[in-house]
Amino acid sequence: MINKLIKRIIELQNPTCVGLDTDFNYLPDEMREGVTNFKKAASAIYEFNKNIIDAVYVIVPSVKVQIAYYEKYGVDGLKAYKNTIDYARKKGLIVIADCKRNDIGSTASCYSTAYLGKTELGDKSLKAFPADMLTVNGYLGFDGIKPFVEDAKASKKAIFVLVKTSNPSSGELQNLKLENGKYIYEQMGELVKEWGKDSVGKYGYSRVGAVVGATHPKEAERLRKLLPHTFFLIPGYGAQGGSAEMLKVCFDKHGLGGVVNSSRGIICAYKNEKYAGLNYAAAARAACVDMQKDLLETIGKMGK
Amino acid sequence: MINKLIKRIIELQNPTCVGLDTDFNYLPDEMREGVTNFKKAASAIYEFNKNIIDAVYVIVPSVKVQIAYYEKYGVDGLKAYKNTIDYARKKGLIVIADCKRNDIGSTASCYSTAYLGKTELGDKSLKAFPADMLTVNGYLGFDGIKPFVEDAKASKKAIFVLVKTSNPSSGELQNLKLENGKYIYEQMGELVKEWGKDSVGKYGYSRVGAVVGATHPKEAERLRKLLPHTFFLIPGYGAQGGSAEMLKVCFDKHGLGGVVNSSRGIICAYKNEKYAGLNYAAAARAACVDMQKDLLETIGKMGK
Numbered sequence: 001m002i003n004k005l006i007k008r009i010i011e012l013q014n015p016t017c018v019g020l021d022t023d024f025n026y027l028p029d030e031m032r033e034g035v036t037n038f039k040k041a042a043s044a045i046y047e048f049n050k051n052i053i054d055a056v057y058v059i060v061p062s063v064k065v066q067i068a069y070y071e072k073y074g075v076d077g078l079k080a081y082k083n084t085i086d087y088a089r090k091k092g093l094i095v096i097a098d099c100k101r102n103d104i105g106s107t108a109s110c111y112s113t114a115y116l117g118k119t120e121l122g123d124k125s126l127k128a129f130p131a132d133m134l135t136v137n138g139y140l141g142f143d144g145i146k147p148f149v150e151d152a153k154a155s156k157k158a159i160f161v162l163v164k165t166s167n168p169s170s171g172e173l174q175n176l177k178l179e180n181g182k183y184i185y186e187q188m189g190e191l192v193k194e195w196g197k198d199s200v201g202k203y204g205y206s207r208v209g210a211v212v213g214a215t216h217p218k219e220a221e222r223l224r225k226l227l228p229h230t231f232f233l234i235p236g237y238g239a240q241g242g243s244a245e246m247l248k249v250c251f252d253k254h255g256l257g258g259v260v261n262s263s264r265g266i267i268c269a270y271k272n273e274k275y276a277g278l279n280y281a282a283a284a285r286a287a288c289v290d291m292q293k294d295l296l297e298t299i300g301k302m303g304k
Numbered sequence: 305m306i307n308k309l310i311k312r313i314i315e316l317q318n319p320t321c322v323g324l325d326t327d328f329n330y331l332p333d334e335m336r337e338g339v340t341n342f343k344k345a346a347s348a349i350y351e352f353n354k355n356i357i358d359a360v361y362v363i364v365p366s367v368k369v370q371i372a373y374y375e376k377y378g379v380d381g382l383k384a385y386k387n388t389i390d391y392a393r394k395k396g397l398i399v400i401a402d403c404k405r406n407d408i409g410s411t412a413s414c415y416s417t418a419y420l421g422k423t424e425l426g427d428k429s430l431k432a433f434p435a436d437m438l439t440v441n442g443y444l445g446f447d448g449i450k451p452f453v454e455d456a457k458a459s460k461k462a463i464f465v466l467v468k469t470s471n472p473s474s475g476e477l478q479n480l481k482l483e484n485g486k487y488i489y490e491q492m493g494e495l496v497k498e499w500g501k502d503s504v505g506k507y508g509y510s511r512v513g514a515v516v517g518a519t520h521p522k523e524a525e526r527l528r529k530l531l532p533h534t535f536f537l538i539p540g541y542g543a544q545g546g547s548a549e550m551l552k553v554c555f556d557k558h559g560l561g562g563v564v565n566s567s568r569g570i571i572c573a574y575k576n577e578k579y580a581g582l583n584y585a586a587a588a589r590a591a592c593v594d595m596q597k598d599l600l601e602t603i604g605k606m607g608k
Binding site: 142191 | 338340381405409415417443470471477488495
């Protein structure tokens with residue numbers, strides 16, 4: 001799936017990921033009017049997502065769907081989550097389930113089944129929330145990551161492990177120095193490298209990727225050098241303050257190596273003066289076009 | 305809620321938490337027969353949980369519901385999750401949602417709303433998965449933890465941050481030594497102490513607790529000394545190999561300071577020869593009685 005994502009990035013000359021972190025409050029007034037229960041809120045969120053997807057799927061390779069924004073609307077919210085994943089995949093988008101799941105082995109295996117694998121019931125194999133890629137947190141070490149790595153291998157999917165996150169206090173733990181001279185984020189990076197070393201594909205990247213925030217260019221640069229075969233999921237562009245200039249260190253000499261997520265910058269573009277007069281779907285598309293231009297100008301042409 | 309949990313532990317002389325990590329495959333054959341879709345599987349899981357709860361709620365203070373086992377059964381599984389939480393709380397149990405959620409501030413805030421807070425829709429305040437306590441992962445640092453701390457304060461609930469987990473490879477990252485001489489798990493412990501310092505209640509414990517595995521007594525002992533006001537959620541007893549002897553270091557001189565979780569050891573007790581002839585609910589109850597006896601004998605009387 002990492003190969004498929006890279007292939008699509010090259011075809012479209014666009015390493016953008018649209019973040020469908022769709023809070024109900026991001027929707028236009030007319031879609032929110034009179035909504036006072038989870039079922040209606042979830043339907044409105046799904047409709048919004050569908051229209052965004054229809055507007056962008058021919059120009060971007062991937063979407064990232066942040067599950068927290070759906071859990072907030074209860075069981076109905078999770079139905080909208082599932083429907084959004086299914087619809088995006090039907091449109092040919094590569095779907096990253098952003099869930100940052102983590103637990104001990106037996107439990108991690110359940111999460112992995114839910115997002116990357118299949119649940120067996122009698123003679124049936126069913127899929128709970130079938131995404132193409134999943135974000136995970138590696139604080140528990142390898143036995144909590146192994147089920148995801150194995151399912152990703154079996155189903156030709158991929159995972160991204162949190163290494164250096166985009167938020168302001170990410171350094172509180174991640175930037176502490178170890179006795180061995182490495183920072184914690186580097187150590188986590190090296191674990192990710194080890195966990196993925198057997199799955200490096202034709203473009204030179206493994207199916208065990210890393211989350212590396214656009215907002216921390218110094219750390220991103222170190223990580224790119226340390227992890228030449230690790231594909232990066234790069235959040236933090238736009239609303240969080242990351243720029244193309246800051247994140248270009250994540251890319252190799254062929255303009256490959258990462259996918260850049262923007263959420264509010266795209267799905268809330270209709271609130272931005274720059275896109276005044278456009279509806280939310282058209283504004284999202286325009287913001288994607290601008291983001292592609294920005295990334296392409298800064299990173300350069302993608303592909304060997 | 306930490307005060308309420310401690311009060312209940314003293315009343316019952318029992319620091320047990322029943323882990324409802326209810327995999328469909330744990331159910332007796334007759335409950336699984338002919339089930340080939342998520343809806344029926346989820347109904348059977350909920351029925352199983354209800355019967356376990358009915359059998360144990362008068363003798364244990366709390367249950368921990370591990371969400372991975374429900375996500376595996378899709379949207380229907382999450383309905384069973386919600387129903388299980390609601391039923392357990394109706395029976396007076398203190399419910400720990402074991403979700404290990406983590407993300408950047410804006411997103412963490414959505415998770416927090418889902419489990420500890422309220423979702424506002426128009427003039428309505430709705431609750432998605434209303435638990436009493438939630439487990440979280442602190443790898444992202446304080447801005448990812450702050451929304452949980454604030455909601456826990458506003459709603460008189462509590463959180464448990466992963467510090468030293470019970471799984472075999474927890475040491476891969478957590479037991480690395482920092483330049484400052486501390487282990488990563490100790491550093492995380494000190495962050496937890498800091499995050500909870502303003503909320504120490506009448507029994508001497510804060511509403512920001514820590515997850516400390518029963519399987520690592522040396523680390524648990526260090527953490528108890530380092531964090532005298534941090535309440536521990538202690539997984540790993542029973543099926544994972546932790547014993548009362550190993551975990552007694554987590555408790556203070558009044559026999560307080562933690563709640564001990566057992567999942568498979570209780571909900572799958574009916575498969576254990578020791579409880580032969582009992583149905584799953586009766587076996588779960590018998591296993592709880594045995595666990596209480598074991599803990600009480602080893603830790604001693606609970607309360608000042």
